[in-house]
Amino acid sequence: MADAAGALGLVELWLTMGWYDVRQRYSRSVFGPFWVTISLAVFVAGLGVTYAALFRVPVFTYLPYVTVGMVLWSLITALLNEGAATFTAATAAIKQMPAPIGIHVLRVVWRNLIILAHNAVIVLLVLLACGVRPGWVGLAAMPGLVLLLLNGIGWSVTLGLVGARFRDMMPLVANATQMLLFVTPVLWRAEDLGTRRVLAELNPLFHLIEIVRAPLLGAGFPMESFAVATIVTLLNLGLAFALYARLRWRVAYWL
Amino acid sequence: MSSIRLDGVSVQFPLYGGSARSLRNRIVSSATGGRIGSDARARTCVEALSGIDLGIDHGERVALVGHNGAGKTTLLRVLAGIYVPQRGRVAVHGKIAPLFDIGLGMDGEASGYDNIRLRGLYLGLSRRQIESRIDEIADFTELGGFLDMPIRTYSAGMQTRLSFAICTSVDPEVLLLDEGILAGDAAFMAKAQARLAGFVARAGILVLASHSDSLLASLCTRALRLEHGRLVADGPLQDVLAPLQSSSSRRIPA
Numbered sequence: 001m002a003d004a005a006g007a008l009g010l011v012e013l014w015l016t017m018g019w020y021d022v023r024q025r026y027s028r029s030v031f032g033p034f035w036v037t038i039s040l041a042v043f044v045a046g047l048g049v050t051y052a053a054l055f056r057v058p059v060f061t062y063l064p065y066v067t068v069g070m071v072l073w074s075l076i077t078a079l080l081n082e083g084a085a086t087f088t089a090a091t092a093a094i095k096q097m098p099a100p101i102g103i104h105v106l107r108v109v110w111r112n113l114i115i116l117a118h119n120a121v122i123v124l125l126v127l128l129a130c131g132v133r134p135g136w137v138g139l140a141a142m143p144g145l146v147l148l149l150l151n152g153i154g155w156s157v158t159l160g161l162v163g164a165r166f167r168d169m170m171p172l173v174a175n176a177t178q179m180l181l182f183v184t185p186v187l188w189r190a191e192d193l194g195t196r197r198v199l200a201e202l203n204p205l206f207h208l209i210e211i212v213r214a215p216l217l218g219a220g221f222p223m224e225s226f227a228v229a230t231i232v233t234l235l236n237l238g239l240a241f242a243l244y245a246r247l248r249w250r251v252a253y254w255l
Numbered sequence: 256m257s258s259i260r261l262d263g264v265s266v267q268f269p270l271y272g273g274s275a276r277s278l279r280n281r282i283v284s285s286a287t288g289g290r291i292g293s294d295a296r297a298r299t300c301v302e303a304l305s306g307i308d309l310g311i312d313h314g315e316r317v318a319l320v321g322h323n324g325a326g327k328t329t330l331l332r333v334l335a336g337i338y339v340p341q342r343g344r345v346a347v348h349g350k351i352a353p354l355f356d357i358g359l360g361m362d363g364e365a366s367g368y369d370n371i372r373l374r375g376l377y378l379g380l381s382r383r384q385i386e387s388r389i390d391e392i393a394d395f396t397e398l399g400g401f402l403d404m405p406i407r408t409y410s411a412g413m414q415t416r417l418s419f420a421i422c423t424s425v426d427p428e429v430l431l432l433d434e435g436i437l438a439g440d441a442a443f444m445a446k447a448q449a450r451l452a453g454f455v456a457r458a459g460i461l462v463l464a465s466h467s468d469s470l471l472a473s474l475c476t477r478a479l480r481l482e483h484g485r486l487v488a489d490g491p492l493q494d495v496l497a498p499l500q501s502s503s504s505r506r507i508p509a
Contacts, residue, residue: 013376020373024364096355097377098336249339252332253268 003248004241007102014103018110033118036074041122044070051187060130067126068213069186071119072148076205077177078112079152084173086160091255101251102244105156109149123216134218144211144226147233151208154236161247164254180205204232257349257428257460259311259334264343266304266329266484303329304484307343314458318471318492321481327464330481331355331431334462349428349460352378354418367402367409368393371421378425388424395420395446416443423450429460434467448473468496 007014026032047070048063055062087094090104127134163169181187183203190200190210200206207225214222304326311317319327332338333345335353362373371392375385393402396416406414423430430451451474455461465471471478471492478495480488488495 010376012382013373016372016376016382020362020365020369024362027364093377095332095337097353097374098351099377252337252339254271 003100004102004244007100007106010099010103013099014106014110017103018107018114021107021111022114033115036115037118037121040070040074040119044122044126047187055188055192064126064130064132064217065189065213066187068123068216069209071116071123072209072212073181073184073186074119075112075116075148075152076208077181078115079109080155080159080173080177081170082108082112083152083156084159084163084169086156087164087251088160088167088170088255094252094255101248102157105153105160108156108160109152112152113149127216132218134216137215137218137220140215140221141212144208144215144229147226147229148208148212150233151236154233154240157240157244158236161243161251164251165247184209204228207232256313258313258347259309259429259460259462260344260346261307261309261333262344264304264307264309264333264340264345265302266326266333266338266340267300267302270299270301302484304333304340307486309479309486309489311460311462313460314455315477316455316461316475317463318475318478318495319462319464319481320466320471320478320495325481326484327481328355328433329484331433331462331464334429335431347429350379350426351429351431352422352425352427353431354422355431355433363407364405366404367396367398367406367417370406370417371402374418374421375425378422378427380425392420392424395424395450397443412440412443419447419450423454427454427459430454430462432461432463432465434465471496 022033026035029035031038044063044067048066049059051066052059052062082089086104086108087101090101093099094101094104126132159169159173163173183199184205185192185200185203186209190197190206193199207222207228210222210225211229214220214225307330319330321327329338331353332355333340334347335351335355336345336347337353339345362370365373368389371389372382372385375388376382380388396402396413398413398416401409401413402417406417409417448470451461455474461474463471463475475492478488478490478492479486480495
């Protein structure tokens with residue numbers, strides 16, 4: 001508990017580390033972090049037009065849906081994949097400097113929030129271009145985003161700890177996220193499942209996306225998804241906290 | 256007042272081979288059980304430190320000596336709080352500044368200035384405190400324009416200058432230095448030793464691991480000898496260093 005609070009307290013440290021991470025990843029490139037934005041934009045544009053035809057829905061309704069979905073999905077996959085490498089990627093720092101290792105968790109989540117802020121530009125442009133005006137309801141996406149980020153903290157702790165001990169975790173997660181994209185309603189809509197909609201309802205990632213996506217698309221506040229997402233978040237954080245309390249001091253030995 | 260107390264501290268490193276480390280073997284072994292399972296479970300441990308009892312008080316300058324792999328670096332990491340020992344208790348009072356593998360830096364891609372900021376934050380300074388000291392730190396390193404370049408372009412000596420300057424500028428009470436750290440050129444070494452002498456005069460605790468007897472003699476008064484993770488000698492520097500010198504001199508045929 002004290003250790004987790006200590007990590008939170010080192011705000012300046014993890015804010016700086018996350019910021020340097022983003023800056024370095026794109027150092028010496030002209031567009032910097034906007035490269036993710038650009039590639040996502042190209043992906044969404046191509047997909048939006050083709051899949052709208054495939055699903056026989058108007059481009060102006062499908063494009064905003066898939067754009068918001070993909071931006072959120074790229075946040076989720078980054079949190080899962082980078083989460084699994086939270087501690088292994090910070091080996092040098094952990095073995096040199098005493099500090100609560102939780103700072104590396106916060107750094108991972110923070111740097112992905114920075115990337116999300118860059119990607120938000122596409123969402124804004126697409127919503128404007130397609131005439132989607134969520135109005136005040138759009139703000140209801142904020143608590144959803146907070147829940148999503150809290151889950152990011154949970155994933156980063158759990159996958160990071162297991163990943164530090166078992167190095168298979170990273171390829172395993174990379175594999176899983178690839179598969180999850182196709183079973184989660186991101187490219188298609190939950191309604192498309194018809195009577196088998198339960199396949200989407202059982203997927204916690206669907207609810208985590210829906211609580212941000214629905215308000216942004218002006219579809220109102222999804223009460224049921226929010227309730228599920230809250231329970232998922234609590235379970236996730238509970239597991240992460242229990243593991244962190246028990247295993248955090250072992251990490252330096254595993255690296 | 257700074258102090259260090261260790262009671263019966265033992266540290267073991269689990270050695271995960273290519274097999275034991277993978278999740279697959281865990282799953283496979285638990286599924287099949289029996290002989291293979293027990294093979295995969297049997298973990299090899301290296302006892303890096305065993306049963307270390309130690310007290311270091313305010314103002315002491317302690318040398319850590321011993322052959323390679325004797326446990327010097329592990330002991331320093333235990334003192335820094337990086338390794339939590341499996342058995343025993345560690346109590347360190349005072350602000351710690353550890354200085355271990357310089358080669359790694361804090362971040363190879365970041366510039367010298369950014370590394371000063373990162374390490375400073377790690378050492379417990381605020382952004383504002385760092386900005387107010389950054390010029391002084393930069394002056395001490397004498398690296399000039401290189402501080403704007405990524406530190407992966409630095410030579411080992413340059414990285415030493417940078418890390419040393421940062422760690423000693425935070426007014427630490429307990430300074431932990433590992434052997435490789437003092438790899439600067441003669442001019443820098445003189446400067447570094449002067450700074451260490453100033454630190455020692457302010458009565459902090461200095462723990463220095465090194466193989467250089469002359470360096471230890473100029474900075475330390477007490478010495479600890481480690482052998483295979485055990486503390487085999489503790490006393491005034493000359494007394495602890497002497498047996499090794501006499502035994503090595505004995506080996507030289509007269």
